Amino acid sequence: MQPRSSAPYYVVVIGSVIACALMGLCVLQLFQSRQDALDRASETSRNLGLVAERDIERNFELYDLSLQAVIHGLQRADIMTLPPDIRRAVLFDNAMTARFIGSILVLDAAGNIILDSGSDEPRNSNFADRKYFTIQRDRPDVGLYVSDPYASRLRGGTPSIALSRRLSNADGSFAGIVMIAINVEYFHKLFAGLALGAHGSMSLIGKDGTMVMRQPYDVRIIGRDISKASTFRRFVSAPEGTFSDTASIDGVRRLYYFKNLPHLPLIIMVAEAEQDIYAAWRRRAVTIGSLVAIFGVGFIALSILLSAQLRRRMRAESELVLLARTDGLTGLNNRRTFGEVLDREWRRARRARSVFSLLFVDVDRFKAYNDTYGHQAGDDALAAVARCIGENIRRPVDCAARYGGEEFVVLLPDTPAANAELIAEKIRAAINGLAIEHASSEFGRVTASIGLASWTPEQDGEVSAVIKAADEALYHAKATGRNRIAALPA
DSSP, X not given: OHHHHHHHHHHHHHHHHHHHHHHHHHHHHHHHHHHHHHHHHHHHHHHHHHXXXXXXXXXXXXXXXXXXXXXXXXXXXXXXXXXXXXHHHHHTTTTTTOTTEEEEEEEETTSBEEEETTOSSOOOOBOTTSHHHHHHHHOTTOOSEEOOOEEOXXXXXXXXXXXXXXXXXXXXXXXXXXXXXXXXXXXXHHHHTSOOOTTOEEEEEETTSBEEEEXXXXXXXXXXXXXXXXXXXXXXXXXXXXXXXXXXXXXXXEEXXXXXXXXXXXXXXXXXXXXXXXXXXXXXXXXXXXXXXXXXXXXXXXXXXXXXXXXXXXXXXXXXXXXXXXXXXXXXXXXXXXXXXXXXHHHHHHHHTOOEEXXXXXXXXXXXXXXXXXXXXXXXXXXXHHHHHHHTOOSTTOEEEEEETTEEEEEEETOOHHHXXXXXXXXXXXXXXXXXXXXXXXXXXXXXXXXXXXXXTTOOSOHHHHHHHHHHHHHHHHHTTSSSEEEOOO
């Protein structure tokens, strides 16, 4: 019986486990999709960075070749003796038509312009204070130097960077520099052509922390020092890498890809905003998560409803079983159930060689009571008698039943005749003590007569002999005055 009574709870538990498992699998899948979105963004950022890197390195290589061509031309007497217009065309031919080139200048040791790609007559200006000049002057081994962004003096403050190489005399002393000015607009156009999302960012940063270009473009950011930012510290910690951090410039959290260019003192950085990376995933997660959550809650609710229905059905079955085994009026076992219990106890007593007793209880002059007071009063009287019987048999093994009409039977396993008689007397006295008025009775109240029979291992015969003996004892009790106990041997 216990497994059946637990079945409704198992239905709820199993339904909840299944729903939770499905929701758990959905959550795992959503987290995996989120990681996939992050991996795709990382790969996209890396690809964009490689595109920008290759473009920058290719163009800087061409610009450096132009500088080296100018240095080589300056060392040739046949070129330097040409007329100014021809000499300018020969020296600066490799770069004069390139996009985003401001000018190529040759400066002497004092920083004055001695050759100018922009005109046959060099413009009158001095650049001895520029860092690209002082670095080449003070460090003979620097090679190609890429400067920080600066405002061009020759082109109305146009943001530019300079690529420069040192010119040396035969004895190795400083003779000046050759430099090429590149408009920062080149990097702006390059980055603007790469898709970064609504809140993405792309930057070219000097290895000293100077911002060369940033997309979205803001002229105020060009030249800013970000060497103290947490993101920059990550940029210089490895040749290449990926990490998430919050930008110091605009406070947006992004996934950063960075690479230190191997041949240039620059760092390329591509950063996609996390809100852009997860935008599509978040929409799917909300939709799928909501549907799965609704399904899970619905499944659990259905399990609860099914459990409640199962409980109602089991309760109804239990009630039907109870009705089939008990008397509806008195609540005692019915005659059929009593027969099953009696047969079981009879066989057990024979196996165990134990004793048992049987009581037949009959309400005295009950037909007259019904005729006088009505059937409802008769039913109430029978129910009261049944309570008296039930209250005076305390052991779980004792069994009381309504045998038919106003007659009741009590089975007392492992109870000898003497003890059974004591119990019978308690029952008789309790019924008499109810003091239910009965005008047709010689006692003036409802009473009962009780017949008692016992079986011992020494006796032969079947259980029917015990029943017959108890029934005969009951008739003897009625014949000798009623409201008393009579006992006969089985």
